[in-house]
Amino acid sequence: MATKNDYRRLKDEADIAAVIAYLNIPVKKMGYNYFIPCPHPDHADQHPTNCYFRDGWNNVFCTACGKSMKALDIIMWTLGCSYGEAADILWEIESCPEWYYAKREKKKKNSFSITREEAAIIGIHYPGHLLSPCNISTDKEELNPKHEYDNSYIQGYLECKVHRFTYRDFMTDKQYTCIVKNKALEQIRKFSEIEQFLKELLSIEKGKQDRTTRLLLESCQANKKICVDIYNRAKIAAA
Ligand SMILES: [Zn+2]
Incomplete structure (x- = not known):
C-alpha cells in the first residue's frame, strides 16, 4: 500500500522557471539560457554565468559545480526550510496536483490551502517578503542570494535580509x-x-x-x- 507522498513526480514535473520566479532569484537571459547565481550552499557564486536553466527544464545546471540541482534542494537552500516544507511549496507552485498525496483525504483533513491564482480571484493578497536592514555601504556589491538592496533607500546601498512569510505567521x-x-x-x-x-x-x-x-x-x-x-x-x- 503506497502511503508516501510522490516527491519524485513532484520534482520531475517541476517547472524550474516558475520555481526560480517564486523564490525571487534574479535571472539573466542569454540566448536560450537563463543564468542565475548558483544556489548551492558550497558555491559562493558572485556572477550569474555558471548556473543556468532553459525553458521546460525541471532543474538547473551549474558548470562550475558540475552538478544539476532540482527544485526541492533549491527551495530548501534559498528559504532555509525543511524538505517537507519545500515539498509543500513546490506542490503549491505546481497548482496543488491531486496525485501528490497517496492518501490525501486522510492526510490533509485539517489542512487547507489555495493556489496563488485562486487567492488572486478572491482578492486575497498572498503574503510576500519583508526586508530587514543588515548593512549599509556607499558602493554596490554582489550580494548573498538571500539578501537584496532596499531600493526605497536612496542615501546609500542598504543591504537587507529577506524574510519570507506565509499566512501561518499571522493567523491560525x-x-x-x-x-x-x-x-x-x-x-x-x-x-x-x-x-x-x-x-x-x-x-x-x-x-x-x-x-x-x-x-x-x-x-x-x-x-x-x-x-x-x-x-x-x-x-x-x-x-
Ligand atoms: Zn555552482
Whole structure:
C-alpha cells in the first residue's frame, strides 16, 4: 500500500522557471539560457554565468559545480526550510496536483490551502517578503542570494535580509480558512450579480453582436465556479 507522498513526480514535473520566479532569484537571459547565481550552499557564486536553466527544464545546471540541482534542494537552500516544507511549496507552485498525496483525504483533513491564482480571484493578497536592514555601504556589491538592496533607500546601498512569510505567521489555520471562506462567498455574490446582468444584456441583444457579452459571461461563470470550489473546500476544512 503506497502511503508516501510522490516527491519524485513532484520534482520531475517541476517547472524550474516558475520555481526560480517564486523564490525571487534574479535571472539573466542569454540566448536560450537563463543564468542565475548558483544556489548551492558550497558555491559562493558572485556572477550569474555558471548556473543556468532553459525553458521546460525541471532543474538547473551549474558548470562550475558540475552538478544539476532540482527544485526541492533549491527551495530548501534559498528559504532555509525543511524538505517537507519545500515539498509543500513546490506542490503549491505546481497548482496543488491531486496525485501528490497517496492518501490525501486522510492526510490533509485539517489542512487547507489555495493556489496563488485562486487567492488572486478572491482578492486575497498572498503574503510576500519583508526586508530587514543588515548593512549599509556607499558602493554596490554582489550580494548573498538571500539578501537584496532596499531600493526605497536612496542615501546609500542598504543591504537587507529577506524574510519570507506565509499566512501561518499571522493567523491560525482556522482564521485563515474563515477569511478565505468569507472572501470566496463575497466573490460568488459579485460574480452572480455580473452573471445576471450579462444574461439580461444577452436577452436584449438577441443574437446581435453578442460575442463579447458571451465571452464575458463565460469568463464570469468560470471564475464563479472557481470561487464555489474554494468556498466548498474552505467549508469542509472549517467544519
Ligand atoms: Zn555552482
